[in-house]
Amino acid sequence: MCELLGMSANVPTDICFSFSGFLHRGGGTGPHRDGWGIAFYEAGGYRDFRDPHPSVDSPIARLICDYPIKSHVVISHIRQANVGQVRLANTHPFTREMWGRPWCYAHNGQLSHEWKQLPLSFYQPVGDTDSEHAFCWLMGELRRAFPEPPTDRDALWRYLHELCEHLRTFGVFNLLLADGESLYTYCSTKLAHITRRAPFGRASLSDAELAVNFAEHTTPNDVVSIIATEPLTDNEDWVRMEPGELLVWRDGEIQGRYQT
Amino acid sequence: MCELLGMSANVPTDICFSFSGFLHRGGGTGPHRDGWGIAFYEAGGYRDFRDPHPSVDSPIARLICDYPIKSHVVISHIRQANVGQVRLANTHPFTREMWGRPWCYAHNGQLSHEWKQLPLSFYQPVGDTDSEHAFCWLMGELRRAFPEPPTDRDALWRYLHELCEHLRTFGVFNLLLADGESLYTYCSTKLAHITRRAPFGRASLSDAELAVNFAEHTTPNDVVSIIATEPLTDNEDWVRMEPGELLVWRDGEIQGRYQT
Numbered sequence: 001m002c003e004l005l006g007m008s009a010n011v012p013t014d015i016c017f018s019f020s021g022f023l024h025r026g027g028g029t030g031p032h033r034d035g036w037g038i039a040f041y042e043a044g045g046y047r048d049f050r051d052p053h054p055s056v057d058s059p060i061a062r063l064i065c066d067y068p069i070k071s072h073v074v075i076s077h078i079r080q081a082n083v084g085q086v087r088l089a090n091t092h093p094f095t096r097e098m099w100g101r102p103w104c105y106a107h108n109g110q111l112s113h114e115w116k117q118l119p120l121s122f123y124q125p126v127g128d129t130d131s132e133h134a135f136c137w138l139m140g141e142l143r144r145a146f147p148e149p150p151t152d153r154d155a156l157w158r159y160l161h162e163l164c165e166h167l168r169t170f171g172v173f174n175l176l177l178a179d180g181e182s183l184y185t186y187c188s189t190k191l192a193h194i195t196r197r198a199p200f201g202r203a204s205l206s207d208a209e210l211a212v213n214f215a216e217h218t219t220p221n222d223v224v225s226i227i228a229t230e231p232l233t234d235n236e237d238w239v240r241m242e243p244g245e246l247l248v249w250r251d252g253e254i255q256g257r258y259q260t
Numbered sequence: 261m262c263e264l265l266g267m268s269a270n271v272p273t274d275i276c277f278s279f280s281g282f283l284h285r286g287g288g289t290g291p292h293r294d295g296w297g298i299a300f301y302e303a304g305g306y307r308d309f310r311d312p313h314p315s316v317d318s319p320i321a322r323l324i325c326d327y328p329i330k331s332h333v334v335i336s337h338i339r340q341a342n343v344g345q346v347r348l349a350n351t352h353p354f355t356r357e358m359w360g361r362p363w364c365y366a367h368n369g370q371l372s373h374e375w376k377q378l379p380l381s382f383y384q385p386v387g388d389t390d391s392e393h394a395f396c397w398l399m400g401e402l403r404r405a406f407p408e409p410p411t412d413r414d415a416l417w418r419y420l421h422e423l424c425e426h427l428r429t430f431g432v433f434n435l436l437l438a439d440g441e442s443l444y445t446y447c448s449t450k451l452a453h454i455t456r457r458a459p460f461g462r463a464s465l466s467d468a469e470l471a472v473n474f475a476e477h478t479t480p481n482d483v484v485s486i487i488a489t490e491p492l493t494d495n496e497d498w499v500r501m502e503p504g505e506l507l508v509w510r511d512g513e514i515q516g517r518y519q520t
Contacts, residue, residue, distance in 0.1 A: 045348025045387070047310050059327050067319050088305025097356060100384035122382065124360035127305070 002092070002108045004191065005038075006176040006227040007074040008183040010251035012042070013224050014068035015076075017212045021205035021232045023055035023065070025078055035091040036061065038076040039104045040069050041180045046102035050091045072251070073183050075176045077106035089127030093176075094135050096123050099149045101179050103139060107131035108229055109172025109188055134173070138163050154256070160184060161246040161258035168244065174229065183249040185227045187241035193227040194238045195252060203233045223252030262352070262368045264451065266436045266487040267334040268443040270511035272302070273484050274328035275336075277472045281465035281492045283315035283325070285338055295351040296321065298336040299364045300329050301440045306362035310351045332511070333443050335436045337366035349387035353436075354395050356383050359409040361439050363399060367391035368489055369432025369448055394433070398423050414516070420444060421506040421518035428504065434489065443509040445487045447501035453487040454498045455512060463493040483512030 005022045007015050015038075023036065036058065037050035055061040055078055077092035084090040092106040111130040122143050123136035141163055142156070150156045160177075164186040167173040175186040185191055196203075198221070200214035218224075227249075231238035241247065244260030265282045267275050275298075283296065296318065297310035315321045315338055337352035344350040352366040371390040378393060381400035385392040401423055402416070410416045420437075424446040427433045435446040445451055456463075458481070460474035478484075487509075491498035501507065504520030 042348050045312070045351070047348060048307075049309070050307050052305070059323060063319060063323050088302050088307060091305070097383065097386060100386055102386055123357065126357060126360055126362055 002077055002079045003229040004106055004108045004174060004176050004227070005074075005076040005229075005232075006178075006183055006185060007071070007224065008227075008249035008252050009072055009222070009224040010253070011219070011222050012070035012072060013222070014070050015074045016065055016068050017203070017205075017210070018226050018228070018232055019076060020065050020210055021207045022076060022228065023061050023078065024207040034079040034081040034086040035088075036076070036078040037092050037106070038064055038074065039093045039095065039178075040071040041073040041104075041178065042069065042071050044180065046095065046104065046180065048093055048095065048104070050088065050093075052086055052088045052091050073178045073180065075104050075106050075178055075183070077108075077176075082110050083131075084127055084129035087127070090129045090132070092131065094132050096136070096139050098139055098143055104178045105135040105138075106176045107134065108174040108190070111167070111170040111173065115170050134167055134170075138167070157184075157246070157248050157256045158258060161186070164246055165244065165260065176227065181250060182255065183227070184246060185241065185249065186246045187243055189243060190229050191227060191241040192229075192231050192238040193225055193241065193247070194231070194233075194236055195223065195225040197223045197252075202235070204235050206232060206234045225249055225252045262337055262339045263489040264366055264368045264434060264436050264487070265334075265336040265489075265492075266438075266443055266445060267331070267484065268487075268509035268512050269332055269482070269484040270513070271479070271482050272330035272332060273482070274330050275334045276325055276328050277463070277465075277470070278486050278488070278492055279336060280325050280470055281467045282336060282488065283321050283338065284467040294339040294341040294346045295348075296336070296338040297351050297353050297366070298324055298334065299353045299355065299438075300331040301333040301364075301438065302329065302331050304440065306355065306364065306440065308353055308355065308364070310348065310353075312346055312348045312351050333438045333440065335364050335366050335438055335443070337368075337436075342370050343391075344387055344389035347387070350389045350392070352391065354392050356396070356399050358399055358403055364438045365395040365398075366436045367394065368434040368450070371427070371430040371433065375430050394427055394430075398427070417444075417506070417508050417516045418518060421446070424506055425504065425520065436487065441510060442515065443487070444506060445501065445509065446506045447503055449503060450489050451487060451501045452489075452491050452498040453485055453501065453507070454491070454493075454496055455483065455485040457483045457512075462495070464495050466492060466494045485509055485512045
């Protein structure tokens with residue numbers, strides 16, 4: 001199993017604190033030694049950093065901790081391989097362009113072998129994981145249904161929920177997906193979230209000896225939500241998502257909620 | 261104008277030496293202060309590092325110099341903006357997936373305003389540069405002509421040359437393009453290359469006080485070709501490409517040559 005970390009914020013925010021705890025699970029406090037990746041959306045642009053080596057040993061991961069990249073939306077993943085070799089092409093997050101937007105995807109879970117029958121159209125996998133295949137299928141289905149960006153966002157979100165529900169019939173499918181504005185989180189078995197806003201307090205990481213007083217790093221209007229496989233801090237109340245639940249986040253707030 | 265740097269090699273090779281000289285042009289010895297990027301193909305996978313800040317000041321660029329990523333094919337670009345703002349979405353190299361392969365592209369030059377009329381199909385630009393628009397057009401035309409990866413490579417390469425010749429009618433169009441195996445270099449005005457093989461000698465950079473004795477870092481069978489806007493070393497004989505020339509590189513060797 002892998003671990004997921006996502007962020008949605010209403011102001012460009014760095015994820016150094018959460019990422020510091022998260023990456024300790026990549027071969028440190030956790031068993032996820034098979035690569036890691038993180039993707040940032042910044043001012044309409046997109047970039048990701050991926051490494052097929054454990055995050056605790058990775059100089060690129062250390063750079064990300066030390067170099068605060070400020071972003072509205074972040075997706076990160078640490079991997080414990082079950083399908084597909086440990087190599088760069090199998091390292092999340094995956095990305096494809098649709099409607100002139102870079103879409104980014106990370107998956108936690110494992111699908112039964114029938115995933116190979118999910119039919120592909122516009123998008124083909126580069127590596128050989130169930131995760132990337134499911135991503136290509138999902139994006140292809142969205143693009144077939146909506147050749148142009150839909151004006152009816154609810155129709156898009158509802159269809160995305162349907163597609164996720166279908167993928168859940170193949171096995172464990174916890175998802176982080178983003179299009180640069182919205183962050184979509186779908187829970188099959190395990191995802192938790194927390195929204196931080198004024199008055200900001202102190203948080204301490206479960207996986208590393210690190211604490212932060214958010215009041216020192218924020219302004220009163222900031223809203224920052226963090227979504228992760230397991231709560232990252234031990235002194236805050238995280239909300240666990242329900243199986244079959246899709247949340248649509250924008251600017252740190254929940255914009256849409258779809259349930260089984 | 262921007263600057264391009266490419267590498268094709270028959271063994272996984274790091275590009276630290278050439279990149280060290282090249283990045284000095286990004287705001288150091290050159291006027292290209294508007295971002296930089298570098299893409300690596302490793303064992304069938306792809307990753308790029310992009311930064312909208314000058315390469316001489318960039319902690320990510322320093323990481324790339326210090327952390328030898330070994331690759332068969334590399335594409336790098338430093339930017340002096342002429343079309344499109346300085347922002348991440350406009351920072352080369354650009355990438356799109358076709359036939360389950362990550363294609364990567366960087367452009368040097370400027371196209372006349374008619375580039376906006378180049379019709380797009382499968383691929384849409386994320387940013388607003390002439391370069392990315394031309395890339396999306398080029399990839400769309402290739403995909404229309406070859407919905408599947410062609411077995412006749414010569415047909416693909418000849419068609420790619422035709423498309424480049426068409427883009428050259430819009431202005432200056434020096435190109436680096438890669439599909440993970442082949443590196444394609446097209447010269448509109450300025451590109452030079454050098455192939456290093458046994459017996460390896462010493463090389464010294466034009467832009468920085470750095471020299472290397474390749475004999476200490478290579479084996480007798482290594483073949484490494486470097487392609488750049490301007491020669492990067494001052495003690496070796498670089499070959500300048502002809503306007504209208506497309507070279508196809510694989511494993512450090514020229515596999516195909518197409519001319520006007």
